[in-house]
Amino acid sequence: MGKVxxxxxxxxxxxxxxxxxxxxxxxxxxxxSFAIGSCSQLPFDSLKLSTVSVYGTGMWSDSVMKxxxxxxxxxxxxxxxxxxxxxxxxxxxxxxxxxxxxxTVTFYxxxxxxxxxxxxxCVVFHYIDSIGHTNNFIKKIAITNxxxxxxxxxxxxxxY
Amino acid sequence: MRRLRxxxxxxxxxxxxxxxxxxxxxxxxxxxxxxxPAKRVMADTIKAPKHNHPLYCGMMVGVNIADPILRLFGQxxxxxxxFLEVNLYNRFFPQWTIGVGxxxxxxxxxxxxxxxxxxxxxxxxxxxxxFNSTSNNxxxxxxxxxxxxxxxxxxxxxxxxxxxxxxxxxxxxxxxxVTHWLELCFGIRVNVIGNFYMGWMVKYKxxxxxxxxxxxxxxxxxxxxxxxSGFGFTYDLMYQIPSRKLKKFRKSxxxxx
Numbered sequence: 001m002g003k004v005x006x007x008x009x010x011x012x013x014x015x016x017x018x019x020x021x022x023x024x025x026x027x028x029x030x031x032x033s034f035a036i037g038s039c040s041q042l043p044f045d046s047l048k049l050s051t052v053s054v055y056g057t058g059m060w061s062d063s064v065m066k067x068x069x070x071x072x073x074x075x076x077x078x079x080x081x082x083x084x085x086x087x088x089x090x091x092x093x094x095x096x097x098x099x100x101x102x103x104t105v106t107f108y109x110x111x112x113x114x115x116x117x118x119x120x121x122c123v124v125f126h127y128i129d130s131i132g133h134t135n136n137f138i139k140k141i142a143i144t145n146x147x148x149x150x151x152x153x154x155x156x157x158x159x160y
Numbered sequence: 161m162r163r164l165r166x167x168x169x170x171x172x173x174x175x176x177x178x179x180x181x182x183x184x185x186x187x188x189x190x191x192x193x194x195x196x197p198a199k200r201v202m203a204d205t206i207k208a209p210k211h212n213h214p215l216y217c218g219m220m221v222g223v224n225i226a227d228p229i230l231r232l233f234g235q236x237x238x239x240x241x242x243f244l245e246v247n248l249y250n251r252f253f254p255q256w257t258i259g260v261g262x263x264x265x266x267x268x269x270x271x272x273x274x275x276x277x278x279x280x281x282x283x284x285x286x287x288x289x290x291f292n293s294t295s296n297n298x299x300x301x302x303x304x305x306x307x308x309x310x311x312x313x314x315x316x317x318x319x320x321x322x323x324x325x326x327x328x329x330x331x332x333x334x335x336x337x338v339t340h341w342l343e344l345c346f347g348i349r350v351n352v353i354g355n356f357y358m359g360w361m362v363k364y365k366x367x368x369x370x371x372x373x374x375x376x377x378x379x380x381x382x383x384x385x386x387x388x389s390g391f392g393f394t395y396d397l398m399y400q401i402p403s404r405k406l407k408k409f410r411k412s413x414x415x416x417x
Contacts, residue, residue, distance in 0.1 A: 032322065056323070078321045078323045081319055082324065112374070112375065113375060115317070115335075115375065115376035116377060117377060117388070118265065118267060118271070118386075121269060121271050121317050121318070122317035122318070122330045122332070123319065124327070
């Protein structure tokens, strides 16, 4: 009986350490919410897009949010979590003819805070109401999924 | 231990033989003193009864002491729980567990998460693999269903996306969750003294419904543990209230020895 009890106690200790160790796994979920966008050429347009750069506007006008991603890559846009309107400058660099065309895109949205986990903390999610834009290069913007979360699903498409 | 095992083996053989013998006697009643070889074969192949213990063998009450002990060593979540179990045929142990769980944690980033004391329940059944043994020790596996309704306050969070200025504090108070889960468990129980038992159970706990709200995932689930764990461990102290029939059964088993 004594041996059995010793085995029991050892197993208890081992088990306790095992399950306590399993408790903290670190932050494995995304900690930032992105609006994922892409650029798509309308059939009748002959411009060849090279890269897209995204800049903040207003007091953030000098800050580059996303610099020079390939025209075919996904754009990851961060919306201001303290506001419900974010205005961004998009610079479209063209291959043919070599030029840079500038547009301003305004996102109108609602925010809501979401507690992800004890390790990751909180993420601010957004729900897009509408997207406004100038028409220098952009022809239209379609909202494909208005919910912006920490899961990387496409949210909008820019047509040029 | 070897002697004990041999003794248990002998007991089970004696019990099996006595059962066979009793049944063979009944089968042979009223027939000639010298049964034909065919009848003898039939008597030998009669199956033993499904359960050699009485239907109601008593009740077991127990408490889990793992969480209270771990809390003494600084764990910031846990529960206090007790269970009631009925022993049927020394084989099936339907169980009801009731407990109260709570959690309070402040992280390195000053995030504060609190689940106030909330009730949880588990119902299910354990199965004793040593049901035919007259020993007081059990090797059990079981399936439980658990559920808990609780709320959590999450305060003092901040959000920094690396581009826009950090915003804080973000507070998400009074989030109400209802979580359902299953527990697949196995473990042992050892008779320590008299009717007192000690034992441990290791549990695999798949979530059936996490019960997240639009604003939060629960971190701690009363009765389940941290949301990310998926496994659990209990260390139980138990008291068995044996039935008269079980006592009688054990006495007769001892008498046979």
